[in-house]
Amino acid sequence: MNFTYQNIVSSLDIEASFNVEVIQGLWGGYGELVRLSFCDEKSLDNGNLGNDDLSKPNAITPPNLIVKHVSLPDKSEHPKGWNTERSHLRKVGSYQVETSWYQDHTQVFDPYCPVPKGLLCKQSDNEWLIVMQDLADLGFPNTHQTANKMQRNACLEWLANFHAKHIGTEANDVWESGTYWHLDTRPDELDALQDLPLKAQAEAIDRKLKQASFQTLVHGDAKLANFCFNLKGDKVAAVDFQYVGHGCAMKDVALFMSSAVEPEDCDGLESELLESYFGYLQEALTRYQPHLSFPEVEASWRPMFYVAWADFHRFVKGWSPNHWKINSYTESMANSVVNEFQSERKNESIK
Structure with a gap:
């Protein structure tokens, strides 16, 4: 999987610079959860937003993205010592299920049990990528x-x-x-x-x-x-x-x-x-x-x-x-x- 945060942004047709904030590492060293926050480059004037630009459509800042990137480590660490092959396979299965869930079961918003919408979901043999809405924006x-x-x-x-x-x-x-x-x-x-x-x-x-x-x-x-x-x-x-x-x-x-x-x-x-x-x-x-x-x-x-x-x-x-x-x-x-x-x-x- 050709993973970079810039590739993610480009694949979603977002033309904006962004900051990467690591929210947390994933259990056992299996990856990380990050937030991508944007500023619209088209509305920048020497690095500053002008008041006139704020009324233009291209001055709207894209909503944040949450990215869950899972990459299998060489050796997983478990705080309780349960870093067995069975534990590893369970986590692998869990990432496969979660990727499918966000891809196939979150596309219609339900206000009574809301979840973030999956925007980009990819799987390979040892890597999973889930890009979803930031619930803070919702x-x-x-x-x-x-x-x-x-x-x-x-x-x-x-x-x-x-x-x-x-x-x-x-x-x-x-x-x-x-x-x-x-x-x-x-x-x-x-x-x-x-x-x-x-x-x-x-x-x-x-x-x-x-x-x-x-x-x-x-x-x-x-x-x-x-x-x-x-x-x-x-x-x-x-x-x-x-x-x-x-x-x-x-x-x-x-x-x-x-x-x-x-x-x-x-x-x-x-x-x-x-x-x-x-x-x-x-x-x-x-x-x-x-x-x-x-x-x-x-x-x-x-x-x-x-x-x-x-x-x-x-x-x-x-x-x-x-x-x-x-x-x-x-x-x-x-x-x-x-x-x-x-x-x-x-x-x-x-x-």
Whole structure:
């Protein structure tokens, strides 16, 4: 791939000088995410903008571009030591999925679950390029490390609309099983898991999620950091679709809660977050899937919240046993799910 930022700009027919701002490096040294910001050269007069030029069409500054450039490193580095061949192949697959997602699934803007439009997407054997809109230009300039109630609800509303929209969606260019932690892609972490009761039920938990009714598309990494907020904080757009794929919607909700609510507050806020999500979901179903019964969807999905969190807890506990996301709330929830599955298994053996 003949990659330069000037080539990108030229291929999009932009005639302007630009600045390159590195936003962040990609996980494991796989590339970088940058912003290209422009000034219109045709409106320059000895390096300065003249007032008369501002009224001319050619004085309009092109909107910023976000460029995600992935190039496979000679050796990847993982902060938890999981730089295995399986980990490498998972990341390669994730970049293939994300490139296809931006190319094929973002061309029509949806105001209820907005994402940046893919403007230029290219793939080669060991390199991926995604050029997309800058969400700041679309009215979503902010990210947050912590979230208040309004900001949490904004993310839950986005998720509810995304899930409702994609119930029954058939897409071959996304993961067959969405999320980065599902059991099929994490056998190493399962082998390392020391919680034997949870380990024994891992396959049953995974199967329960896969067999849940009203399968949809999940974002796959719906953490707070992957939502961009408007100035007020009541609307969001989402980014980072490396692990978008088919699955149970509650996997996104559980992961989001794990990232946006402090462990000591989870028990007290659990009901509030679920009520908000399902309230938004009821409205979203009337918009996208009016033929579906909201009570039926809710009855199927609500119990899966606990199963989804037990599934995520299984991954975290095998991946990083001392991680802060392992706490009394998650332990209690996972133990409850494990006990329920054990009881079901005993009842089946009695029959």
